[in-house]
Amino acid sequence: MAVKIKYLERPKLTNKERILFIDFIKGMQITIKNFFKKTITTAYPYEKLTPPKRFRGTHGHRIKDGKEPPSFKVLEKFLEIKDGESRCVACYMCQQACPVPELFKIEAEQLPNGKKRLKRFDMNLLNCMYCGLCTEACPVDCIIMTDEYETASYTRANCVIHLDDMVERAKDYDKRRFNEPDRIWIDDKERSKLWGQIKWSNN
Amino acid sequence: MELLGVIVGISLKALIFIIGMFLGAAYLTWIERKFAGHIQQRPGPLHVGYHGLLQPIADALKVLTKEDLVPDGVDKFLFYLASLMAFVPAIMILAVVPFGEPFNIFGLEIKPYITDLNIALILALAFGSISIYGVIFAGWASNSKYPMIGGLRKAAVLIGYEVALGFAMVGPIMQAGSFSLKEIVEAQSSYWFIIPNILGFVVILFAILAETGRTPFDVQEAEAELVSGYNTEYTAMKFGLFPLAEWYIATFVLSAIAVILFFGGWQPFPLLGWLPIPGIVWFFIKVFALFMFFLWVHWTLPRYRVDQITELAWKVMLPLALANIFIVALWVIIVG
Numbered sequence: 001m002a003v004k005i006k007y008l009e010r011p012k013l014t015n016k017e018r019i020l021f022i023d024f025i026k027g028m029q030i031t032i033k034n035f036f037k038k039t040i041t042t043a044y045p046y047e048k049l050t051p052p053k054r055f056r057g058t059h060g061h062r063i064k065d066g067k068e069p070p071s072f073k074v075l076e077k078f079l080e081i082k083d084g085e086s087r088c089v090a091c092y093m094c095q096q097a098c099p100v101p102e103l104f105k106i107e108a109e110q111l112p113n114g115k116k117r118l119k120r121f122d123m124n125l126l127n128c129m130y131c132g133l134c135t136e137a138c139p140v141d142c143i144i145m146t147d148e149y150e151t152a153s154y155t156r157a158n159c160v161i162h163l164d165d166m167v168e169r170a171k172d173y174d175k176r177r178f179n180e181p182d183r184i185w186i187d188d189k190e191r192s193k194l195w196g197q198i199k200w201s202n203n
Numbered sequence: 204m205e206l207l208g209v210i211v212g213i214s215l216k217a218l219i220f221i222i223g224m225f226l227g228a229a230y231l232t233w234i235e236r237k238f239a240g241h242i243q244q245r246p247g248p249l250h251v252g253y254h255g256l257l258q259p260i261a262d263a264l265k266v267l268t269k270e271d272l273v274p275d276g277v278d279k280f281l282f283y284l285a286s287l288m289a290f291v292p293a294i295m296i297l298a299v300v301p302f303g304e305p306f307n308i309f310g311l312e313i314k315p316y317i318t319d320l321n322i323a324l325i326l327a328l329a330f331g332s333i334s335i336y337g338v339i340f341a342g343w344a345s346n347s348k349y350p351m352i353g354g355l356r357k358a359a360v361l362i363g364y365e366v367a368l369g370f371a372m373v374g375p376i377m378q379a380g381s382f383s384l385k386e387i388v389e390a391q392s393s394y395w396f397i398i399p400n401i402l403g404f405v406v407i408l409f410a411i412l413a414e415t416g417r418t419p420f421d422v423q424e425a426e427a428e429l430v431s432g433y434n435t436e437y438t439a440m441k442f443g444l445f446p447l448a449e450w451y452i453a454t455f456v457l458s459a460i461a462v463i464l465f466f467g468g469w470q471p472f473p474l475l476g477w478l479p480i481p482g483i484v485w486f487f488i489k490v491f492a493l494f495m496f497f498l499w500v501h502w503t504l505p506r507y508r509v510d511q512i513t514e515l516a517w518k519v520m521l522p523l524a525l526a527n528i529f530i531v532a533l534w535v536i537i538v539g
Contacts, residue, residue, distance in 0.1 A: 024500075024503075024504060027503045027504060028499060028500070028503045030503075031242045031499065031502060031503040032242075032499065034241070034242050034243070034244055035238070035241045035242050037244055038244075039240075039241065039244050039245050039246045040244045040245070041244070041245045041246060043246075043249065
């Protein structure tokens with residue numbers, strides 16, 4: 001199939017525009033307006049922005065503190081978890097959901113009393129793409145992504161995160177932002193004010 | 204003995220001018236970066252010193268201590284010569300630029316200019332044309348395609364704009380009846396030469412933008428097309444001299460000449476003559492304002508194509524400059 005080419009006329013300048021350089025002046029008005037505006041940058045190492053709550057930063061492990069979802073109550077009796085410990089039930093769902101599953105190193109053991117206990121939960125963040133699928137797969141809302149984004153490190157070894165520091169990270173994150181609403185959108189009221197009402201069909 | 208005194212005095216003055224211009228150019232880079240930053244709603248240099256005031260010094264140290272690479276296959280002599288050829292003529296124009304009237308300190312008469320030649324303007328034009336060799340040599344000697352294209356583009360642009368620039372300068376010369384920049388300024392004590400010479404001033408604005416390679420006419424660098432243009436193969440201080448010469452010293456000196464020709468040099472602003480401000484300060488205020496105007500244009504406009512630039516030079520700017528001469532001639536006959 002032959003490609004059709006459409007030729008467009010270049011808009012012609014009027015004589016006034018041509019003589020007085022109106023286009024130049026318009027552009028220069030914009031730049032001088034910007035010159036007197038406030039700068040919008042952040043002096044990064046000295047000033048840090050707080051990302052929104054849904055930001056996908058370094059992972060954390062929520063602890064058993066009574067705020068668990070109902071599914072945890074069902075699984076709890078099979079596990080040996082004390083208060084203040086990670087609420088992970090070692091179900092490997094996060095690893096199943098992960099696009100790069102080998103970055104997880106999860107191990108659990110069976111105690112003499114027959115209960116299951118999490119031994120190890122390592123994540124190699126060098127391979128992590130921060131997609132957040134692990135947090136969505138978690139049945140007990142244990143693995144979360146916090147708002148920490150400064151993940152650079154001098155050694156590869158430091159890029160692997162472990163159970164205890166993930167617990168600490170989630171504790172800190174929940175202390176700061178647990179009660180913050182988990183939405184980045186504005187309210188429906190304001191939205192309808194701005195862009196009009198939606199209308200459902202009458203059945 | 205008197206000759207010795209003159210030589211010592213002039214060398215001392217020249218040294219002061221050169222060092223002053225160097226430091227001034229260094230801080231013009233700071234001003235440009237701040238201005239460009241704020242136009243794009245970012246603060247520019249902020250970290251080194253108060254609001255980045257020590258940044259030019261840090262940059263100078265960086266450029267001076269960098270490894271000075273000379274690529275294989277370059278024409279060594281021209282390669283070294285080019286950076287000097289771009290830089291020296293630009294600063295040589297300063298020799299004829301008068302910054303103010305002679306004044307007395309401790310009974311010693313100090314002239315704030317190096318020399319007052321009767322062909323000053325022609326000398327400035329000549330040095331302006333020599334500085335183009337720096338760019339062409341750099342393009343040729345680098346033995347690389349991007350510098351070559353950049354150098355030739357600059358040559359094509361300059362041929363057009365040198366002619367227009369020369370003709371546009373004729374107006375003030377006709378009115379003052381002299382090539383000496385000092386006498387041109389003195390002739391403007393009643394009114395500035397911008398009044399009949401408005402067309403000439405427009406031509407000079409464009410010619411300065413083209414000559415110093417600032418944005419609407421920066422085809423010789425054209426970083427989106429030519430890497431960095433004629434200075435692609437340069438490193439360290441040899442590289443540093445090119446932008447310093449073109450963007451700062453040449454722009455500043457040519458702004459000074461434009462101010463002298465059209466805005467009355469060190470004469471005060473109209474109706475503000477009663478202010479206790481010395482002439483030299485008035486001069487710097489005007490030059491600085493014109494320099495900032497060039498920065499403003501630079502950081503606003505996109506680049507013209509090469510053919511558009513040369514077309515503009517020959518088809519618009521040259522006729523405008525000639526028309527300016529005609530208008531000024533009528534003005535001289537009628538007004539006197």
